[in-house]
Amino acid sequence: MSPLFRLRAQVLGVGVVVTILGFTGLAASQSPAILPAQSTWALTATGLLSQPIADSTPDAAQLRRGQYLVAAGDCMSCHLRDGGQPLAGGLRLNTPFGVIYSANITSDTQTGIGAWTNDQFYHAMHDGIGMHGENLYPAFPYPWFRRVSRDDVDAIFAFLKSTPAVNYTPPANDLPFPLSIRSMVKGWNMFFFNSRDFQADPRQSGEWNRGAYLVNGLGHCGGCHTPKNALGADRSSQELYGARLDNWVAPDLTGNDRTGLGGWSIDDVAEYLRNGRNTHAGAGGAMADVVTYSTSLMSDEDRRAMAVYLKSQTVSPSVSHQQPDSGAMRRGAAIYSDACASCHLEDGVGQPRLFPPLGHNAMLQQADATGLEHLVLAGGRIGTSASRPSPLTMPSFAWKLSDSEIADVTTYLRNSWGNLASAVSVAEVHDVRHRLGLQATQLTVNSGDQN
Amino acid sequence: MAAAAIHDGELGAPAQTFRGSVPWREGTADVPPGVSGPGYVYFEPAEAAFIEAAVGRLIPNDQVGPGAIEAGVPFFLDRQLAGPFGRGDHYYLGGPWPKGTPEQGYQSRFSPAQLYRAAIAAIDSYVGATFDRAVFSKLATDEQDKVLKGLESGEIGLDGGVDARSFFAMLLQNTKEGYFSDPIYGGNRDMAAWKMIGFPGAHYDYKEWVSRHGERVPYPPVGLKGRPGWTQS
Amino acid sequence: MDAELTVTTTLKPVDAVLVGFGWTGAIMGQQLCDAGLNVVALERGPWRDTATDFATGFAQDELRYMWRHHLFQNVAYDTLTIRNNTSQQALPMRRLGAFLLGTGVGSGGVHWNGQIWRFLPSDFVTRSHNQQRYGQKAVSDYDLTVQDWGVTYGDLEPYYDQFDKLCGTSGKAGNLNGDIQPGGNPFEGPRSSEYPTPPMVQTYAPTLFGQAAAGLGHHPFPHPTGNLSESYVNPLGAQLGACTYCGFCEKFGCGNYSKASPQTTVLPYLMAKPNFTLKTECEVLRVELTPDGKRSTGVTYVNSAGEEFFQPAEIVILSAYVLQNVRLLLLSGIGKPYDPGTGEGVVGKNYAYQTMSSVNVFFDDKILNPFIGAGALATVIDDFNGDNFDHSGLGFIGGAYIAGMVTGGRPIEMIYTPDGTPAWGLEWKHAAAKNYLRSFSISVHGSCMSHRGNYLDLDPTYRDVHGRPMLRMTFDFTDNEHKMSDYLTDRAAEVARAMNPREIRLNRRTGSFNVTPYQTTHNTGGAIMGDNPSDSVVNKYLQCWDVPNVFSMGAGAFPQNAGYNPTGTVAALTYHAAHEITTRYLKNPGPLVQ
Numbered sequence A: 001m002s003p004l005f006r007l008r009a010q011v012l013g014v015g016v017v018v019t020i021l022g023f024t025g026l027a028a029s030q031s032p033a034i035l036p037a038q039s040t041w042a043l044t045a046t047g048l049l050s051q052p053i054a055d056s057t058p059d060a061a062q063l064r065r066g067q068y069l070v071a072a073g074d075c076m077s078c079h080l081r082d083g084g085q086p087l088a089g090g091l092r093l094n095t096p097f098g099v100i101y102s103a104n105i106t107s108d109t110q111t112g113i114g115a116w117t118n119d120q121f122y123h124a125m126h127d128g129i130g131m132h133g134e135n136l137y138p139a140f141p142y143p144w145f146r147r148v149s150r151d152d153v154d155a156i157f158a159f160l161k162s163t164p165a166v167n168y169t170p171p172a173n174d175l176p177f178p179l180s181i182r183s184m185v186k187g188w189n190m191f192f193f194n195s196r197d198f199q200a201d202p203r204q205s206g207e208w209n210r211g212a213y214l215v216n217g218l219g220h221c222g223g224c225h226t227p228k229n230a231l232g233a234d235r236s237s238q239e240l241y242g243a244r245l246d247n248w249v250a251p252d253l254t255g256n257d258r259t260g261l262g263g264w265s266i267d268d269v270a271e272y273l274r275n276g277r278n279t280h281a282g283a284g285g286a287m288a289d290v291v292t293y294s295t296s297l298m299s300d301e302d303r304r305a306m307a308v309y310l311k312s313q314t315v316s317p318s319v320s321h322q323q324p325d326s327g328a329m330r331r332g333a334a335i336y337s338d339a340c341a342s343c344h345l346e347d348g349v350g351q352p353r354l355f356p357p358l359g360h361n362a363m364l365q366q367a368d369a370t371g372l373e374h375l376v377l378a379g380g381r382i383g384t385s386a387s388r389p390s391p392l393t394m395p396s397f398a399w400k401l402s403d404s405e406i407a408d409v410t411t412y413l414r415n416s417w418g419n420l421a422s423a424v425s426v427a428e429v430h431d432v433r434h435r436l437g438l439q440a441t442q443l444t445v446n447s448g449d450q451n
Numbered sequence B: 001m002a003a004a005a006i007h008d009g010e011l012g013a014p015a016q017t018f019r020g021s022v023p024w025r026e027g028t029a030d031v032p033p034g035v036s037g038p039g040y041v042y043f044e045p046a047e048a049a050f051i052e053a054a055v056g057r058l059i060p061n062d063q064v065g066p067g068a069i070e071a072g073v074p075f076f077l078d079r080q081l082a083g084p085f086g087r088g089d090h091y092y093l094g095g096p097w098p099k100g101t102p103e104q105g106y107q108s109r110f111s112p113a114q115l116y117r118a119a120i121a122a123i124d125s126y127v128g129a130t131f132d133r134a135v136f137s138k139l140a141t142d143e144q145d146k147v148l149k150g151l152e153s154g155e156i157g158l159d160g161g162v163d164a165r166s167f168f169a170m171l172l173q174n175t176k177e178g179y180f181s182d183p184i185y186g187g188n189r190d191m192a193a194w195k196m197i198g199f200p201g202a203h204y205d206y207k208e209w210v211s212r213h214g215e216r217v218p219y220p221p222v223g224l225k226g227r228p229g230w231t232q233s
Numbered sequence C: 001m002d003a004e005l006t007v008t009t010t011l012k013p014v015d016a017v018l019v020g021f022g023w024t025g026a027i028m029g030q031q032l033c034d035a036g037l038n039v040v041a042l043e044r045g046p047w048r049d050t051a052t053d054f055a056t057g058f059a060q061d062e063l064r065y066m067w068r069h070h071l072f073q074n075v076a077y078d079t080l081t082i083r084n085n086t087s088q089q090a091l092p093m094r095r096l097g098a099f100l101l102g103t104g105v106g107s108g109g110v111h112w113n114g115q116i117w118r119f120l121p122s123d124f125v126t127r128s129h130n131q132q133r134y135g136q137k138a139v140s141d142y143d144l145t146v147q148d149w150g151v152t153y154g155d156l157e158p159y160y161d162q163f164d165k166l167c168g169t170s171g172k173a174g175n176l177n178g179d180i181q182p183g184g185n186p187f188e189g190p191r192s193s194e195y196p197t198p199p200m201v202q203t204y205a206p207t208l209f210g211q212a213a214a215g216l217g218h219h220p221f222p223h224p225t226g227n228l229s230e231s232y233v234n235p236l237g238a239q240l241g242a243c244t245y246c247g248f249c250e251k252f253g254c255g256n257y258s259k260a261s262p263q264t265t266v267l268p269y270l271m272a273k274p275n276f277t278l279k280t281e282c283e284v285l286r287v288e289l290t291p292d293g294k295r296s297t298g299v300t301y302v303n304s305a306g307e308e309f310f311q312p313a314e315i316v317i318l319s320a321y322v323l324q325n326v327r328l329l330l331l332s333g334i335g336k337p338y339d340p341g342t343g344e345g346v347v348g349k350n351y352a353y354q355t356m357s358s359v360n361v362f363f364d365d366k367i368l369n370p371f372i373g374a375g376a377l378a379t380v381i382d383d384f385n386g387d388n389f390d391h392s393g394l395g396f397i398g399g400a401y402i403a404g405m406v407t408g409g410r411p412i413e414m415i416y417t418p419d420g421t422p423a424w425g426l427e428w429k430h431a432a433a434k435n436y437l438r439s440f441s442i443s444v445h446g447s448c449m450s451h452r453g454n455y456l457d458l459d460p461t462y463r464d465v466h467g468r469p470m471l472r473m474t475f476d477f478t479d480n481e482h483k484m485s486d487y488l489t490d491r492a493a494e495v496a497r498a499m500n501p502r503e504i505r506l507n508r509r510t511g512s513f514n515v516t517p518y519q520t521t522h523n524t525g526g527a528i529m530g531d532n533p534s535d536s537v538v539n540k541y542l543q544c545w546d547v548p549n550v551f552s553m554g555a556g557a558f559p560q561n562a563g564y565n566p567t568g569t570v571a572a573l574t575y576h577a578a579h580e581i582t583t584r585y586l587k588n589p590g591p592l593v594q
Helices: A003-011 A045-050 A060-072 A118-127 A150-162 A184-192 A206-216 A266-275 A286-293 A300-310 A326-344 A370-378 A403-413 A426-435 B045-058 B073-082 B112-130 B141-153 B164-180 B189-197 C023-034 C062-067 C121-134 C136-143 C153-167 C204-215 C322-332 C426-438 C479-498 C567-585
Strands: A017-020 A092-095 A098-101 A243-245 A248-250 B016-018 C007-010 C014-019 C039-042 C080-083 C276-280 C282-289 C296-303 C308-318 C355-362 C378-381 C400-405 C439-446 C455-463 C469-474 C503-507 C550-552
Touching (some): A045 A060, A045 A286, A206 A300, A248 A286, A248 A370, A266 A286, A326 A403, A370 A403, A370 A426, A403 A426, B045 B073, B045 B112, B045 B164, B073 B112, B141 B164, C014 C023, C014 C296, C023 C308, C080 C455, C121 C153, C153 C567, C204 C479, C282 C322, C322 C455, C355 C479, C426 C439
Parallel strands (some): C007 C308, C080 C469, C308 C550
Antiparallel strands (some): A017 C007, A092 A098, A243 A248, C296 C308, C355 C503, C455 C469
16 A cells, blocks of 8 residues: 555545455455445535534524534635645635645644633634734734724634544744734734724614625625735725736725626625625635635625625725737637637527626726736636536636736727726736646646657 | 646646635746757658658649648657657557457557557568569659558558558548647648648637628638747737 | 455455446446445546646547547457357457447446437337237347346336436427427327427538428437537536537537536536545456355456455446446356357347448538537437337348438548548549538438347456457348338438439448447347346346346347437446435345346
8 A cells, every 4th residue: 555545645634554355355344235335425525514403402592603603704714725625724825925724723732722721712802912912814804803802702612612523733834024014014014003993873774784794894895805005904995906816916805887886786796705606707716715615604684794794895996908909809709709608608699597698797897907818818707506516617718818818808808798898918828828837738637648 | 746747638747736816826837839940850861751752642742732841741650659648648558468359449469569660561571472563752753642541441452460441541530630639739830731621730729700791801820839920020 | 466466455345346437337437426325436438627638629539539539448358259150260359449448437438429319118028019019929039138128117107207307308398297298209208397498409411301300201310329418417517618619528628618528418417526536547446246146346457567366345337338237257267158159148148239331411401500410409200210110021120210410520430422432532422522511421320130140258368468368249230120221221212312302322231240330339238138147137226137237228228229229228227226226225235136
């Protein structure tokens, strides 16, 4: 047995026994069992967030609330690495300042939060201070979590303490000096950690206030959707205007008709949060995980409250643009018809809830085209949920289209069927391709017919 | 564990275990194995002479459409025989090797590349013995046609363990493949064979044309790597 | 590898192991996981999915997929031997030809056409029905060995319906609960509900075919299809799109989620289940039995690194292709092998196929645009299928559907030239240029009855890479099939002539079965079902009579093959078996039919 297999077998929790061929027939039971006989299996991430909690469990009500809030806070997206156990952390976060690995927040007493107290956990959520008084890096979104009520934080903590303990220590962060000194964060906090506990606005409805609590608190939507300054803090005057993040663009969530949610109804927003897809768009990039591990697991009421709040945002200013080059538009139209119409159909009408229609499409018209270039180069997958499990995926075109072809087709997309946005340059496509490491072809396990 | 070569089939790709979700990785694609580079890498000069003569008779050039030469078929064949197809990567070549009945199909020990090599030598040897010129490529075109017809019908027997009909069937099939396949494989140059018949190639959406009975579809032929309209300034 | 040195790793037991992961594996996996069982699927090919392995950017590649077999089983590693009769030596199928076997996740469900049919009620009682109507001779002439299935159309109807709803099948019902519906197939068995989505829109050629057929008094209708006419959400929540008629469907994977496949209909749901595990590049070598041979303990498999494992399981589901399932039964010693000399034994018995012919139609004045196509884009008549017509005096049983069908216009494979055109040279090229846009093919999709001399067993000479004997196929068309096919090809020619073309070309089914030209991947029989262990391998729930915790899925269960594509019936049998396993077997594991 190879070490590789041993490792994999352990990861899957498979008990391994070596026997000699010929013994095998005797190793198993001789008589039929009532089935299912092997009913224990590993918990999946969504399973942990959605499995029923029995009434007989002590503090069942608080645990259920905590389970719900862990979903609402999208804890799983960051505290789950590829191939790892739910909430055990270790996900590599590429921040503009260096690499940070998410923490283990399972109940493990050595490597997780099992030994923490309620107060310590609240201190972390509210103030960004760890168990030993150390400053946490603001990749952990405590500036948003500060707005979460003490009761909610306690419920979250109670649920986390009930999760299966996973003994796992994430890799050390890789931050350049002086950011590697945690106390530097104190200075950052002094300048930028200015959020306050949540205050309801008595002029607004209860639904709106609930939405505001979720969007600006646990949901920490601005963590991705609000532009950041050079030190990674929110530009508070541009809340939810959309921002670049890890070679994607978290789009404008204000009511802007071209780049934001202007063309979406409250129901459209709620449907998107529930299913990761609606008649306008599909949730790709980091938003795919947000749908899977967070918004799809929330209640209809809370999704609607978030939609109501988002639809009330101040509209971001429109960006001016220039008429695109007619050659680029002509070439882009040719490429579109041959390479894109297979799913989005001639005239960009798309297939609702499957392949987004491209006319009047906000994602296409973001001022920053990085996300669109990323999507065409690398492909993108829509987040799944129990109600809509199909992980509809746009294929990668990195192997098929050159940088200039991608510049032409994306320019065409950004300026057709009612869309208006700046042209895409060959140089920016080239940059994104290199940042994504897609200069060379990335094959699949099927690709055995290469010479 | 030995480093398993990736493989397009049953055995060879690493064993994998999937649980909990449908896997996917950004940027991955089972990209088609297009060919590149100048000149022949498999054919020896004498073989190239035979191939260029033979495929030119199988699909001659005229004003209706390109011939196999004009479509780049010899180059296509060369790259096919130099690659996995030539090695017989999807052929079972284990023994024993009785001839079998015609219904039992291909029963040679040769991989396609080996068959071409052996058959071309055997045909030139037959030509040398039968005509007063040494090799097939030097025959007049009507003589070449006669030899090809003899191979097709099996009336010409070949030495070297080569079944003439098997080879002819493979050569004709591969020639048509080179003529009509996507240009990334080196044949169907300028998509001229597709233009000749009116095939739009790798276009994917005809939804608007399904019920437009009897109309000409206006899409120009496109290959997997595009068409001139993608890059014209 | 030396057997003494082989180390087999015993894995943690599971409730059920699936051997092969195409349509039947996916459906059974979903059903068993929903019942709470811990299920492991072992697939000998690789993982495959839409956007990475048959994406719209490269799926339209005739050379790579059709001619270089990129998605198919690689015969270099596993093939079978074939002969027409027992007097010949069987020789390996050295290159795929007559049929194109699948491999990998989704397997044939990835590269099928999406033709979704139900067999006729009379097809399930081939022997008793024909005997009653035409006499004993009709079912025993030519050494036919046709049997009744032990299951009826009525038994299967709910499960046919379940598969239609899984796929979102596009079509028009012809018989809703006994009421004949205009526009549908009036000969079909009664359906409990209309198709989930409306029929596809027909292109020019199928439309002309339908008009001509109607003019002759036949009953044309749109082919039922898993190439969807509109977007659809199935009961598992999985989504399919509307087909764009790209013409690269059968033999290809669908790039835009519009063809029903395990990938589009089941996997999004099943892969998320915590009690489901899929292992790829793992080939099952044999089903292990207790020393008395009456119960399976699990399966032994080898992965692509050559490591061998024993996977203990309470239930073993053979969900590979027909030819693999039968071979595993033979290799594992489950059931008595069939002997054509004595007629004794059952495993391998009644191997059958499909009897295909066609008529090409050539116009001067009509542009047909054959490249606008889909795997099941056709107008069909069923007037001459099964026992939908009087066979008195015809000298055969069975029949075929006749379809004006345009699956695509892929030019290496699908250029039709008139009778007398040479296969090469200027004349061929001119014929290709002239006729490509103006011709199409009417296909005749015929039944294949079972015959005493047609069977599967293990080859005495040739072995696979694991050292196991290859499967040996002994098969030829009988006079029953030749007569049926000639009669049906003549009917197709009548429709063709009624279209007023310039000319037609008849491609009759002549001579012996030939392994080279592609015909169809509808291999059936060898693990046949029935109501008694003396003449069948499995009972009506696909449970092996001899080893009741082994179930054998697929068309191997067909006692003979009807004139339809098998997948609809294969899926219905799978759901039928799954229902019985989950409702009865789990509570009381043992024989489901005494």
